[in-house]
Amino acid sequence: MPHDCVPELLARATEALEEEFGALPDTHANGENPSLGIAGDEAELDEDASAEAMAAVLEATAHRLGDNYPYFHPLYAGQMLKPPHPVARAAYALAMKINPNNHARDGGRASSAMEVEAVREIAGIFGWTEFLGHLTSSGTFANLEALWMAGQLAPGRRIVGSEHAHYTHQRISGVLKLEFASVAADERGRMRLEALEEELRKGDVGTVVATLGTTAMGAVDPLDEILKLKERYGFRVHVDAAYGGYFRLIADALDEPARRAFSAIGQADSIIVDPHKHGLQPYGCGCVLFRELAVGRFYKHDSPYTYFTSKELHLGEISLECSRAGAAAVALWATQRLLPLKPGGEFARGLAKGRRAALELDRRLRGDGRFEALAAGSPELDIVVWALQAADLRKASEQARRVFDACARRGLHLALVQLPGSWFGTPGRVKHERGGATCLRSVLMKPEHEAWMGEIWNRLGAGCGDVVGV
Numbered sequence: 371m372p373h374d375c376v377p378e379l380l381a382r383a384t385e386a387l388e389e390e391f392g393a394l395p396d397t398h399a400n401g402e403n404p405s406l407g408i409a410g411d412e413a414e415l416d417e418d419a420s421a422e423a424m425a426a427v428l429e430a431t432a433h434r435l436g437d438n439y440p441y442f443h444p445l446y447a448g449q450m451l452k453p454p455h456p457v458a459r460a461a462y463a464l465a466m467k468i469n470p471n472n473h474a475r476d477g478g479r480a481s482s483a484m485e486v487e488a489v490r491e492i493a494g495i496f497g498w499t500e501f502l503g504h505l506t507s508s509g510t511f512a513n514l515e516a517l518w519m520a521g522q523l524a525p526g527r528r529i530v531g532s533e534h535a536h537y538t539h540q541r542i543s544g545v546l547k548l549e550f551a552s553v554a555a556d557e558r559g560r561m562r563l564e565a566l567e568e569e570l571r572k573g574d575v576g577t578v579v580a581t582l583g584t585t586a587m588g589a590v591d592p593l594d595e596i597l598k599l600k601e602r603y604g605f606r607v608h609v610d611a612a613y614g615g616y617f618r619l620i621a622d623a624l625d626e627p628a629r630r631a632f633s634a635i636g637q638a639d640s641i642i643v644d645p646h647k648h649g650l651q652p653y654g655c656g657c658v659l660f661r662e663l664a665v666g667r668f669y670k671h672d673s674p675y676t677y678f679t680s681k682e683l684h685l686g687e688i689s690l691e692c693s694r695a696g697a698a699a700v701a702l703w704a705t706q707r708l709l710p711l712k713p714g715g716e717f718a719r720g721l722a723k724g725r726r727a728a729l730e731l732d733r734r735l736r737g738d739g740r741f742e743a744l745a746a747g748s749p750e751l752d753i754v755v756w757a758l759q760a761a762d763l764r765k766a767s768e769q770a771r772r773v774f775d776a777c778a779r780r781g782l783h784l785a786l787v788q789l790p791g792s793w794f795g796t797p798g799r800v801k802h803e804r805g806g807a808t809c810l811r812s813v814l815m816k817p818e819h820e821a822w823m824g825e826i827w828n829r830l831g832a833g834c835g836d837v838v839g840v
């Protein structure tokens with residue numbers, strides 16, 4: 371494993387942080403250790419014993435954590451999992467010394483200010499300078515706030531999203547007692563406009579959820595076209611860019627339909643993005659943005675316990691969650707200092723590498739008779755799905771599951787997804803019949819995936835050979 375610089379950097383930064391609080395009386399004054407509640411030599415002995423006990427527990431913890439797929443390694447190419455950047459890990463751990471709470475400035479003064487700055491930078495990706503937004507604990511909670519707002523602004527009107535929208539939209543709508551309808555997707559997993567228009571003609575749609583980067587395939591709904599329908603039918607547009615939001619930075623590297631969709635994102639009414647997906651953050655970091663500042667009135671509430679130390683906005687006043695990890699904001703702020711969210715910058719180049727890895731895998735799959743790529747076209751972002759060539763769907767599904775296991779035994783970790791079998795097949799060859807097929811899926815979201823594609827391909831080929839014998 372390469373040298374991990376985080377412990378050294380963290381030790382130096384921790385000293386600097388301790389200096390910030392240097393005027394406080396030493397907690398070890400008079401040989402006392404208040405955390406143990408005892409004094410003198412006894413305290414020292416207990417401190418040693420306590421450090422030893424902690425070391426033993428941490429070793430046991432490390433063993434327990436070994437029971438995981440190696441998410442941090444390029445040969446993990448399965449689900450949406452990307453290691454946090456070292457600077458994010460270090461900044462998060464540094465903030466633990468303070469453990470700030472970004473509910474009110476009373477509990478997290480510096481980290482609230484850092485959240486405001488970091489969120490402004492994320493909004494800047496979409497060209498927004500005036501907006502209302504904040505971090506959330508997840509994409510699900512960010513979507514919940516956006517759909518809650520949709521319900522506040524258009525009570526009793528329906529929410530619609532593509533059948534490939536994340537399942538939380540339907541569940542959240544249920545929680546909010548809003549009716550949700552699914553709209554059919556095309557053969558690339560994008561919302562079908564004619565199916566959407568059929569719903570719109572019913573006259574009771576309040577909000578359309580457009581997903582820019584679906585969970586299953588990284589498909590990009592035609593947002594630019596959806597916005598044209600908005601002019602005709604009048605509805606709110608919420609963009610779920612939990613996965614895909616950062617691709618706005620490399621829109622020029624995308625195919626034309628996706629580029630047009632990303633170029634239109636600034637016209638949405640609300641957007642969510644997950645820094646804990648492509649933004650190099652530890653889990654616990656989503657983000658919701660509203661184009662209109664005025665929606666802040668719906669959050670209005672009084673708190674008898676908080677909001678005392680500053681007349682400035684407390685983030686809890688514009689958030690449904692109360693306590694939130696200030697450390698998440700600190701980690702995000704630090705990451706964006708090091709890797710600014712700029713087209714052509716290092717962060718954007720990292721996204722482009724994953725995208726190129728996906729296109730390369732797709733190219734190789736198309737040239738190999740053992741596999742069936744998506745008939746309608748190449749991946750829109752950095753997620754690749756493919757089927758196994760077989761006599762029928764049942765056999766193709768069974769083989770996909772066996773190849774998945776065989777690759778895992780060879781150290782390559784992929785994912786599985788259920789998709790219509792008719793979506794796969796090379797033109798000229800017989801397409802699979804209708805019905806669901808279990809397919810292979812690979813989320814190539816680490817920049818290193820590009821350099822590792824040769825190795826990934828070799829192991830996929832070998833895993834496939836274990837199953838089909840070629």
Ligand SMILES: Cc1ncc(COP(=O)(O)O)c(C=O)c1O
Pocket residue numbers: 450508509510511513536538581583584585610611612613644656
């Ligand atoms: C498009 C999309 N929306 C929402 C979510 C839910 O986000 P979270 O897992 O952060 O709650 C996901 C998660 O994969 C997603 O891909």
